[in-house]
Amino acid sequence: MRTLETIPLTRIDWEDTTFLVTLLPDLEPLQASIRLIGLLEPLILRQKTDGLYQIVCGFKRVEALRLLAINEAAAFVYHLTELTDLQALLLAINHNITRPVNLGEKAQALAKLLDFGLSEREVIDRYLPLFALQSNARILSQITNLLSLERRVLEYLIKEDLSLSAAVRFLDLKQEDQKSMIPLLLALRPGENRLKEIISFLREISLRDDVSISALLAREDIGELLAEVQTPRPQRLERLRRIIKQMRFPLLTATEARFAAYKQSLALPSQISFHPPAFFEDEEFRMELKFKDFRSFRELVATLRRITDASKGNRDPLADLSNSR
Numbered sequence: 001m002r003t004l005e006t007i008p009l010t011r012i013d014w015e016d017t018t019f020l021v022t023l024l025p026d027l028e029p030l031q032a033s034i035r036l037i038g039l040l041e042p043l044i045l046r047q048k049t050d051g052l053y054q055i056v057c058g059f060k061r062v063e064a065l066r067l068l069a070i071n072e073a074a075a076f077v078y079h080l081t082e083l084t085d086l087q088a089l090l091l092a093i094n095h096n097i098t099r100p101v102n103l104g105e106k107a108q109a110l111a112k113l114l115d116f117g118l119s120e121r122e123v124i125d126r127y128l129p130l131f132a133l134q135s136n137a138r139i140l141s142q143i144t145n146l147l148s149l150e151r152r153v154l155e156y157l158i159k160e161d162l163s164l165s166a167a168v169r170f171l172d173l174k175q176e177d178q179k180s181m182i183p184l185l186l187a188l189r190p191g192e193n194r195l196k197e198i199i200s201f202l203r204e205i206s207l208r209d210d211v212s213i214s215a216l217l218a219r220e221d222i223g224e225l226l227a228e229v230q231t232p233r234p235q236r237l238e239r240l241r242r243i244i245k246q247m248r249f250p251l252l253t254a255t256e257a258r259f260a261a262y263k264q265s266l267a268l269p270s271q272i273s274f275h276p277p278a279f280f281e282d283e284e285f286r287m288e289l290k291f292k293d294f295r296s297f298r299e300l301v302a303t304l305r306r307i308t309d310a311s312k313g314n315r316d317p318l319a320d321l322s323n324s325r
Contacts, residue, residue, distance in 0.1 A: 002076045004042060009071055012045065013052040014062050018085070019092045021112075022059055023104040024158050030064045039065070043075035044091065046083050053077065056088045057095045086116045097130060103167060104158045106131045107146045114144070133164070142168045150178040156185045166192045169199040173213060177206075180214035187226045188237045198241070201248040216247070255280050262317050266307055271300055285318060 033040070043058035055062060056078070065073055083091075093109050101109075110131070113123050120140065128135045133143065142164060146154060149170055157167045170178055181199075184190075190198060202213045221243060225236055246253040259276045268274060273288040291297040311317070 002044075002078045002082065005075060005077050006072050007043070007045065007053060007075045007077065009062065009065060009073065011052055012043075012062060013048065013054060014059070014066070016048075016052075016054050017059075018054060019056050019088050019112075020059050021092050021096045021101075021105050021109045023102060023108060024155060025060045025063075027060060027064050027067065030060055031068060034061075034064055034068060034070070039070075039073055043073055044078075044095075045075045046078045046088060047080050049080065054088075056083070057092050086118070089113065089116055093127075093130075101131060102158045102161070103143070103146065103164060104154055106133070107143045110140065111144045111147055139164070142171070145171055150175055150182070152182050153178050153185070156182070160189065162192055162195070166195055169196055172203060173199070177213035180217045183226055184217065184222075184240070187229075188233055188240060190237055194237065194241065198244060201244045205244075205247050219243075252279060269300070269303060271296070272303070 039061060041058075041061070043061060044056040045053040045058075046056055048054055053075070058073075058075075061073070078088075089109075089112055093113075096105065096109070110123060110127060113127060114120065118127075120137065124135050124137060124140055128139060133139050146157070146167055149157075149167075153170055157170075170181075173181070184198075202216055205211070205216060206213050222240065225239055225243070228236060242253070256276070259280075263274055266274070271290045273290075275286040275288075277284055289297065289300050291300055
């Protein structure tokens, strides 16, 4: 039977993380609350054979108390024989799911359930839905494998609150390549879609050219881009995207640059939109005219006529662009 006791913090083994689920907690609100009104909820501890106490629930509270130099805390205490490891873990999980649980915490809880003897089938059927995850073996494997990621990558995924579909992209990268991504992540903080695109392009280039991703990211132009802290982050992110896209599709990006230069040379008014074929995979260009009345329409047509008249006798620039695919 558990008892309510006042336990000195010196007798709590906070280095014993057997039942730890929480990752990267924000302690400031908890510290402010304890400073103002004290500890509202007792810790849950289990006695150890060495006379110290294991934390079952309350890792954040113990850390907050330590930072506030508070030396003791109320705790519900279980004797060692009254609570099995699995029961203690389930108690910890049930206490934590009352709040939003991040991706790393889900991974840690599920991995510990497997380590403590639950079958894969039971974890899939009962606990994946508890963490708002689809009940299948692939999802369980993906999320528990996140714990193998380089620690700073996992921390980034948690802080940016990225989805599992984005996080698993890192599982395809070697540990050294994961580390090489960290400066890019911290400097540019790409969102989910941009992050997926960057990783996909880098992997494809790496496989095609037999070059490691860490070597690709060691390019001088990428290093200079990351160091330009005075340039707004969205601009640097777009420049990085262009660099990597050029590495992945050198012919396409060269053709896009030629089209952009040609389009600029035409000096089209804003009422005329000029678009190339998607990925330059066919020969059909598209032009849109915006006008309010027939007079405006006639003026736009006259502008296009002047452009075509000026091009008479010259080589067809659109054919050159189409044939450069």
